[in-house]
Amino acid sequence: MTREEKIDWLIQYLKKENAGYAAIQEPVNLVEKRRLLRSLMNVRWPMEASDKFYEIQDALLKEELAEKGIVDADSLPTVAEQYPEAELRNPDRICLWQGDITRLRADAIVNAANSEMLGCFVPCHGCIDNAIHSAAGIQLRNECAELMEAQGKEEPVGKAKITGGYNLPAKHVIHTVGPIVGLQVTRQQEEELRSCYLNCLRLAEKNQLSSIAFCCISTGEFHFPNKLAAKIAVENVDKYLMKSGIKRVIFNVFKDEDYHLYTKKFLGTGDF
Known part of the structure; x- marks a missing residue:
């Protein structure tokens, strides 16, 4: 055909x-x-x-x-290679890549899901949840539905679940629900975003995964400020890797703004 x-x-x-x-x-x-x-x-x-x-x-x-075109996560340059002066504890295990996360071949990519955990139902919506489900195929929603039916309630903010990747180059998708921000970020929402990153990493380690690619959780439709989100992401992932066997973490960004924010955070510039 x-x-x-x-x-x-x-x-x-x-x-x-x-x-x-x-x-x-x-x-x-x-x-x-x-x-x-x-x-x-x-x-x-x-x-x-x-x-x-x-x-x-x-x-x-x-x-x-x-x-x-598939992008192999293991072929991406590390922060240590791109930015030798980076102020990180694990620059040799962290990467920054700008592009379409559905092209990444990694053990897992992270999806910024909603509390129903079934993917985006808005036709051709621009969110990452829609993009990942559209590229994976209908099998992904079906597996998510099975998980949610077994759970019997909505997914709490800050938690994470793992599924297969189906037609994605990634072996798995780790779904996490980030906080939805109103007029300003609360201390609780900062802690919830921190929990998103840590629970994704724990779930990856529990499933013996070597590489995981994070999207910019909650910064799109959920309106978490990009700069603070980058700070929380980098600091908590870098600290977690000190006691983890995960070999590679990719910060996947789509917007130029986020690329520059992560770079500044790595280098210790930009008033973080």
Whole structure:
């Protein structure tokens, strides 16, 4: 099947699952078709699909990943190599990388989830939760739903759960719920963000993972100030590594602002 044939087949399958989708007009443009498919996947409630669906979905996602290009976490330069003057205790085990976290091949990437822990249901939303679930495939939401059903309640802020990575190059996804900030950050919210990083690291170590890539937890839709978030992230990860067997931690940033903030934090500049 061509890429367009795969997309068409998957759209038809998802439309047949819900009688209300019959009126959806299918675009003729390939880009818009792909956007429709992502939207249908985003809003789909967790449930199993046919073997044929998984086969075609997985083939499409792997094809798209190959085009984007996989970035091997072990090949990234460390802070010690990039910034020899860095004021860290473990600069040889920490990396800073700017890019799409769904391209990273690591033992685990961290997802900034919400308390329902089922991924973002807003079609084609720009949050990292949506990006990770869209690239992993519907299997990720299904596994998250199983975990949450077994737990029987929403995920508390600061805790973490681990799942498979499915069609991501990362072996696992560690999901954590960060604090939602209002007018200003409270001491409790600072502690909750600290707990996000520490519980992700503990979970990685418990599962004998060697590498973990953190996104900028809570700084997007949850409005945690970027500078304070970078300070909490770097200081707590660096301290944890003093007694940990984790070999590599990647701070994955997407915005230029965060890249510069992490760099300043490493170097001890920028009034942190």
